Amino acid sequence: MKYLYLARKRGTKVLVVNPFREPGLESYWVPSSVESALFGTKMTDAFYQIHTGGDLAFVRGVLRVLIDEGGVDEGFVRDHTEGFAELRRVLAAISLDDLAVAAGSTPAELRAFATTYREARSAVFVWSMGVTQHVCGTENVQGIVDLALARGNVGRPGAGLMPIRGHSGVQGGAEMGAYATAFPGGLPVTPENARVLGERYGFELPARPGLTAAEMVEAAGRGEMDVLWSSGGNFLATLPDPNSVRSALASTSLRVHQDILVSPQMLVEGDEVLLLPAMTRYEQPGGGTETTTERRIVLSPEIPGPRPGEARPEWDIFAEIGRRARPLAAPGLGLRSAAEIREEIAEVVPAYAGIERLAAGGDSFQWGGRHLCEDWRFPTPDGRAQFSDVMPAAAEQRPGRYQLSTRRGKQFNSMVWRERDPLTGAGRDALFLSAVDAIALAVTEGDPLVVRAEGGATVRARAHVVPIRAGNVQMFWPEANPLIAQGRRDAVSGVPDYNAVVEISRG
Structure with a gap:
């Protein structure tokens, strides 16, 4: 701001x-x-x-x-x-x-x-x-x-x-290929890109995209996952339809949770559940980096102080498992220090060249220069930007139905810091609705309500009358997640649709 x-x-x-x-x-x-x-x-x-x-x-x-x-x-x-x-x-x-x-x-x-x-x-x-x-x-x-x-x-x-x-790890993580549909540097997962990277590391890499986090949990619910390994995250609180998520987590033969703290998903009973304590970026030897929204790569140095006894750097956990699971691939999984990793990044992701020279707190550089597409040269085969011709779907507003969207308050992802949002004055059980809709529903501020999704799920709420477009309502996330249908997501990005059509009645 x-x-x-x-x-x-x-x-x-x-x-x-x-x-x-x-x-x-x-x-x-x-x-x-x-x-x-x-x-x-x-x-x-x-x-x-x-x-x-x-x-x-x-x-x-x-x-x-x-x-x-x-x-x-x-x-x-x-x-x-x-x-x-x-x-x-x-x-x-x-x-x-x-x-x-x-x-x-x-x-x-x-x-x-x-x-x-x-x-x-x-x-x-x-x-x-x-x-x-x-x-x-x-x-x-x-x-x-x-x-x-x-x-x-x-x-x-x-x-x-x-x-x-959403938070400071998303940009850099994506650019390192830490998602299902890309290799480091944002390269698409193709046989040719897999071959080139495989030659660099000395072992074969997958040549087709993997499953997104939401798709993995859904696959676990269908009994298609033998092992579900979660590095951070809190699927039980963040994904749509928590009941389905709970069932999926419980049905997986082996579940591994690698994190810096205990989250609710770790407490779901299963056949075998392992908890691996990890260090924060400030605790790990050699520090770590973050990439800001304007592409600036910033070093976060290690901060001296006590360490949890069994916690290890996350990269060290992955490297150790990789060496043990695939001994023949061990030479390609060097990963002996944070500095070595940054040297490897500079080699594999050319745009990040310079990351290996970051040494002190606050050291940074901006990949791509001050402006991407400077002088209007675009990263396309012919160097020209490409317009799209996508058009919106026809408007549909059915009587008695409201378009619900989810909002965030005083929280960091699923970690809620306050039961009342200081900017809106709303409690976590609030349903934000317009004065027009409040009159139509014959409700006033603070009245108890029942919000019902098209699939039948319900959540109890309290009316909070605000200047919002009539026909639209909002509730806090993740409290509203039971109303969000599983499986609805963007076909390209795989991001879940955190919206729903709901009915509202006095409760």
Whole structure:
């Protein structure tokens, strides 16, 4: 928030697209500024309250206005992109009114957003899990990217695309290939990439993508997993449909939990459950690194002090298991120190060259330079950016049904720090709903409610009336997870859809 505050001090306009007028975006107290700390700071210039899931329709509506009113940077599009003609053709077949309805907006709001965007010299688009945690999350991001490309707002100062990650390990972990569908450096899992990496390490690597975390738990529930090894995480609290997750965890023959603390999923009884204590990044010899959202790789040095007796660095646990399970592959699993690992990263992931020279706390460098796609050279075969022609699904709002989305409060992932959110004043059992919907349901602040998902699951809640788009409601995650259906996820990213259609009744 400090950076939004500083940007607004320099004249930047902040436009927010969100179903709920978040109090923290209306006014916030930035501690590093005396004025802000004493009186608060207005953080936004305009709020656009759309339906949950209306993101793609909204950005497509804004793009439609830019096209109709001459707001596209035609020179940039012609010289540096492909696919815009097809997108223009597909978009022309959909009326602005229909896009506004699908978004939960109005044509006037779409035009107002487009006008502010067109008049700006540059723009930065910022989004987080409210955009990606949908079955159409990838399409939502593609729509945002297209809107940035339409005015050349990439690869130059003051412009760009900024996804906000869930925590400090996500960005670097992904770039090291710590997910199911990529090798280190973000290389796709293909036979050729597997062959090249296999030659480097001296043993054969899988040549097809693996299962995501959610898919592994679902496979365990079907009896298809002999061993389920969890490094960190708390599937029982974080994945949709906790009852199904509990059953899956209990049915696996061997479960291994490697973590820095005890989590509820470790306590689910099973045939055999092993707990492996791990060190934090600050405890492990040689320290560790994190990668920030602007691609800056920062060294976190080891901090002296007492250590839990049996805890080991996570990389050391994996290396030891690898050497014992595949002795013939042991030479390729050197991993003897954090410094050696950073040297290996610099070799295998060229973009990270320089990580091996980080030595003291605060040492950092930014891979890719200050701007990715500088001078509008894009990482595609022909060096040109590619527009997509994805379009939003038709709007469907059934009477008596509400679109539920999940929200986060004073918490870090599934670790809840306070029973009451300091920004909204809501308890963890709150159901955020609009005054219009409260009147329709004949409820007032604090009334007990029963929230029922289409699959039949129910959660008890209390009414919390807020300025949210009518027809949309919110509950805290992970408390609302029983209402979220298992198996609904983005087909490309594998990210679960943490939204649901629900009925609400007095409880």
